[in-house]
Amino acid sequence: MPAVKGGSYGGVSASGRQEERRRRLLAAGLQVMGTEGLAAATVRAICREAGLSSRFFYESFPGVEELAVALFDQIFTQATETVLAAVAEAPPDLGERNRIAIKTFVRELTDDPRVARFTLMESLGSEALARRRLAMVRTITETMLQRKQAPGADRKTGSYREVAATVVVGGLIELLVAWMHGMTDSDLPHLVQDYVQLCNEVAQTTGSSLPAGRPEARPS
Numbered sequence: 001m002p003a004v005k006g007g008s009y010g011g012v013s014a015s016g017r018q019e020e021r022r023r024r025l026l027a028a029g030l031q032v033m034g035t036e037g038l039a040a041a042t043v044r045a046i047c048r049e050a051g052l053s054s055r056f057f058y059e060s061f062p063g064v065e066e067l068a069v070a071l072f073d074q075i076f077t078q079a080t081e082t083v084l085a086a087v088a089e090a091p092p093d094l095g096e097r098n099r100i101a102i103k104t105f106v107r108e109l110t111d112d113p114r115v116a117r118f119t120l121m122e123s124l125g126s127e128a129l130a131r132r133r134l135a136m137v138r139t140i141t142e143t144m145l146q147r148k149q150a151p152g153a154d155r156k157t158g159s160y161r162e163v164a165a166t167v168v169v170g171g172l173i174e175l176l177v178a179w180m181h182g183m184t185d186s187d188l189p190h191l192v193q194d195y196v197q198l199c200n201e202v203a204q205t206t207g208s209s210l211p212a213g214r215p216e217a218r219p220s
Contacts, residue, residue, distance in 0.1 A: 022060040024050040026074060029067045034114025038068070038122045065128050072123065072132045075115055079108035095200045102172070102196050109176065110188065120173070120180045137173060141165045164202050171195075 028050035033041045041064050047057050061067040086104040090097045110116045123129035144165040145158075175191060178184050184191060 018059060021050075021052055021056050024052060025057060025060055025067060026071050029064075029071050030114050030118060033068065033071070033122055034112075034116075034118040037117075038125055041068070065126070068126060069128050069132055072119065072129055075109075075119055076132075076136050079105055082108055094203060095196075098199050098203065099196045102199065103192055106172075106176065106188070106192050116176075116180060120177050124177070133173065137166070137170050140169045144169070168199055168202050 025046060028046045029041065031049050032045050036045075043054050043057050043064060046064065046067070047054050050057075057067075061070065083101050083104045087097055087101050090100045108115075109119055119133075123133050141162070145161060172195060175184070175195060179188055179191060186194070
């Protein structure tokens with residue numbers, strides 16, 4: 001057995017071990033909630049999936065709801081980072097940047113079926129996750145509204161731009177939810193293609209576009 005010195009075990013600090021356990025719990029939460037649903041996500045089920053005792057669960061999370069919120073925030077943060085990296089490499093054309101940002105964001109939420117189910121379906125059954133989803137939509141919307149109107153764009157009132165941005169951002173989430181439930185006639189690539197066209201038309205009208213910078217996190 002490796003010696004324990006100053007809280008270090010096998011060269012890993014106590015805080016490092018706790019962070020690793022937290023990552024394992026989040027991964028286990030995604031597996032349980034993304035395959036069996038929120039109703040199956042008990043502390044016992046998550047700990048069994050993670051291979052940890054409940055004592056280690058409660059050192060990181062007060063309960064399953066808090067783990068679910070942390071997982072949702074982690075997925076959104078990762079998706080945002082990936083979109084920003086993709087947009088940074090995109091050409092300056094606004095339409096192309098919108099296309100790349102949207103396709104990247106959709107891919108981040110749908111490539112892993114567990115992520116798609118958790119963020120787009122299971123979140124509907126949780127008040128805490130619904131609040132986080134609303135905050136996510138509002139964060140992106142406000143970032144869009146902070147951008148200056150593009151040269152040549154029709155000058156619209158602030159209220160009009162806010163309505164347009166809110167509908168566009170919230171509409172993408174609802175479109176993906178409808179797709180997950182099999183309520184659309186088109187497949188996902190065609191839905192994304194049409195949505196990109198809509199966003200570009202809105203950008204030409206309002207001067208608003210998807211964010212090219214980092215959205216500021218909103219409090220829960």
